[in-house]
């Protein structure tokens with residue numbers, strides 16, 4: 001590493017601590033997890049018990065550390081098991097829209113839940129006919145009084161069936177102009193028609209591959 005970019009002593013200490021845990025507790029399970037193609041609930045609990053699911057989330061929701069800590073943490077888990085590293089990464093993917101656009105109650109429940117270990121999230125953007133071109137999504141969310149009626153199909157959703165909260169993208173305004181744009185920036189602005197997020201606790205059906 002060059003002099004221009006050196007991690008602080010505190011971060012290096014954090015790296016060593018995560019590495020010791022990963023080598024002692026995750027590495028011995030890694031081959032078995034891959035061979036059995038199983039979801040390692042025990043590894044999720046290990047990360048929770050060691051306060052590692054809190055890394056990279058705001059302190060007000062029980063989190064600690066920033067993005068750099070999160071990268072060091074994931075790097076060290078990946079070093080012994082790419083599969084286990086996805087446990088915090090995928091929940092973070094599902095949490096990101098909540099952090100950007102969720103209300104305080106959602107943040108407390110979902111981000112706090114990830115930190116405490118009682119929530120695992122999934123991020124539902126891709127559909128059978130929309131991948132890179134997310135703005136082509138067909139999922140629709142239609143207002144019905146105080147609620148939304150959501151219809152659509154997703155695929156390739158990591159954590160589907162494991163997660164107990166799903167961040168689901170759907171179009172709320174199919175005729176909206178580009179000027180109205182998206183509520184956050186992942187959809188193609190050329191065709192933006194107001195892409196919204198909602199978080200489901202129990203999707204009725206799920207197309208998971």
Ligand SMILES: Cc1cc2nc3c(=O)[nH]c(=O)nc-3n(C[C@H](O)[C@H](O)[C@H](O)COP(=O)(O)OP(=O)(O)OC[C@H]3O[C@@H](n4cnc5c(N)ncnc54)[C@H](O)[C@@H]3O)c2cc1C
Nearest residue numbers: 122123124125126127129130131132133155156157158159
């Ligand atoms: C292991 C795995 C896990 C995943 N987990 C999730 C998840 O948790 N949540 C979720 O929402 N999605 C998930 N996905 C889906 C993933 O985000 C999509 O596969 C991705 O967005 C690409 O979409 P697609 O497969 O439909 O390919 P397409 O978008 O159809 O692309 C196919 C090919 O065409 C190329 N291409 C596309 N557009 C252009 C263009 N304009 N110009 C030139 N080339 C182009 C692409 O580079 C690619 O090579 C996952 C996918 C995998 C493989």
